[in-house]
Amino acid sequence: MAEPPNSQTPLKVVFFGTYREEFTRTTNVIEGLRLNGVKVIECHEQLWHSIDDRVQVVRGGWFSLHFVQRLFQAYGRLLRKYRQIGDYDLLIVGYPGQLDVLIGWILTRLRRKPLVWDVLMSVYLLMIERNLGTSNGLTKSLIHVVESIGLRLPELLIVEGDDYANWLSKEYSLNPHKFQKVPLGTNERNFPSLLSTLTPEQPNFHVAYFGSFLRNHGLDQMIKAAELLKNEETIQFEFIGIGPEYKETVSYSKEKELNNVTFSGYLPSEQFFMHIAKTDLCLGSFGQTTHSMITIQNKIYETLIMGKPLLTGESPAILKVFISGTHLITSPRNPQEIAVKIKFLRDNPEILSVIAEQGQDYVMRNFSLQPLGKRFLDSILPLIHSD
Numbered sequence: 001m002a003e004p005p006n007s008q009t010p011l012k013v014v015f016f017g018t019y020r021e022e023f024t025r026t027t028n029v030i031e032g033l034r035l036n037g038v039k040v041i042e043c044h045e046q047l048w049h050s051i052d053d054r055v056q057v058v059r060g061g062w063f064s065l066h067f068v069q070r071l072f073q074a075y076g077r078l079l080r081k082y083r084q085i086g087d088y089d090l091l092i093v094g095y096p097g098q099l100d101v102l103i104g105w106i107l108t109r110l111r112r113k114p115l116v117w118d119v120l121m122s123v124y125l126l127m128i129e130r131n132l133g134t135s136n137g138l139t140k141s142l143i144h145v146v147e148s149i150g151l152r153l154p155e156l157l158i159v160e161g162d163d164y165a166n167w168l169s170k171e172y173s174l175n176p177h178k179f180q181k182v183p184l185g186t187n188e189r190n191f192p193s194l195l196s197t198l199t200p201e202q203p204n205f206h207v208a209y210f211g212s213f214l215r216n217h218g219l220d221q222m223i224k225a226a227e228l229l230k231n232e233e234t235i236q237f238e239f240i241g242i243g244p245e246y247k248e249t250v251s252y253s254k255e256k257e258l259n260n261v262t263f264s265g266y267l268p269s270e271q272f273f274m275h276i277a278k279t280d281l282c283l284g285s286f287g288q289t290t291h292s293m294i295t296i297q298n299k300i301y302e303t304l305i306m307g308k309p310l311l312t313g314e315s316p317a318i319l320k321v322f323i324s325g326t327h328l329i330t331s332p333r334n335p336q337e338i339a340v341k342i343k344f345l346r347d348n349p350e351i352l353s354v355i356a357e358q359g360q361d362y363v364m365r366n367f368s369l370q371p372l373g374k375r376f377l378d379s380i381l382p383l384i385h386s387d
Contacts (some may be wrong), residue, residue, distance in 0.1 A: 012039045012088045018047035019094030024298050025120050026094050028187050032373025045078035089384050095120040098150050105153040114383035115154040129289045148172050158182050163294035163317045180379035185372035186301035195307025197277040205235045205346040208279040211299045213243030218286030223249050224335035226261050237261045284312025286333045304359040309352040327359040
């Protein structure tokens with residue numbers, strides 16, 4: 001085990017792997033740790049070119065000679081960077097790290113350093129829920145085996161909450177005590193406060209969804225709620241973003257002639273904030289998949305930090321962190337209940353203002369960069385201070 005760092009020397013950690021460099025979780029953890037006085041050395045090499053690239057590999061593309069060559073080249077470059085780092089206190093493998101953690105384990109054994117994996121999400125579970133490679137039994141089994149081995153190697157596994165830790169523990173027969181929980185949180189620097197833009201006196205009640213069009217976000221439930229409200233002339237829906245469910249959602253809207261729905265696609269940051277500023281209520285996640293029920297999506301924290309009221313689906317994960325009616329509003333995950341809640345909130349704008357203010361304050365105090373980094377630091381410190 002590593003020797004504890006001198007009290008006058010900042011903790012030095014290596015953030016290692018082919019992780020998604022610009023991914024929200026990655027940047028939040030690195031910046032959060034730095035805000036708490038940790039020296040973070042990034043040892044990163046690009047392996048994945050895009051989400052579509054990862055999807056093709058999960059569907060069986062990793063059996064191709066081209067991908068094998070790319071794999072060896074990427075890890076060769078990564079190891080050359082690692083050799084230049086020098087001494088450190090602890091190594092963290094970033095998301096997704098199912099392959100990286102195998103390399104990280106060898107490197108940390110050689111240097112007798114602790115290994116931590118910020119697991120965040122199970123690639124195996126995502127593959128099952130998004131029907132990626134599930135028709136290929138070999139691919140499915142291989143991902144499960146690789147993930148199972150990887151989860152057993154580090155001294156510590158980081159996930160966002162109890163529900164995800166419980167799922168992984170059950171699926172892979174892991175000791176629950178091996179997990180520490182650090183929520184996704186949000187980088188408040190990237191999301192300006194729009195609390196003052198709440199305008200309940202405007203003629204229309206603007207409801208917006210933003211994010212990826214994924215099955216686990218429940219776009220089908222939201223568009224059906226919009227259908228139920230199509231005769232409520234003052235309620236207008238806007239869907240911002242793209243993704244696998246985009247075409248299907250747009251087709252459904254056209255088929256049902258939903259004149260109360262618009263699709264804005266992907267918006268650059270400045271335009272995105274202008275659209276959200278005009279929004280009276282944001283929608284979170286209403287998916288009914290396992291992944292949707294055991295996670296709290298980025299958009300939850302992002303909406304609240306901007307000071308916008310949020311309506312999202314009920315789940316144990318949500319209710320363990322937020323109080324419905326105080327920080328946000330929850331609804332059963334079906335179109336009928338979603339529609340009822342939207343009508344109620346339209347007719348009670350004073351509730352929205354109070355909840356928006358309370359939600360923003362709660363997230364800023366507990367889930368912005370500094371408290372997020374503090375939670376991560378508190379999770380890893382026992383590994384440094386152990387004998």
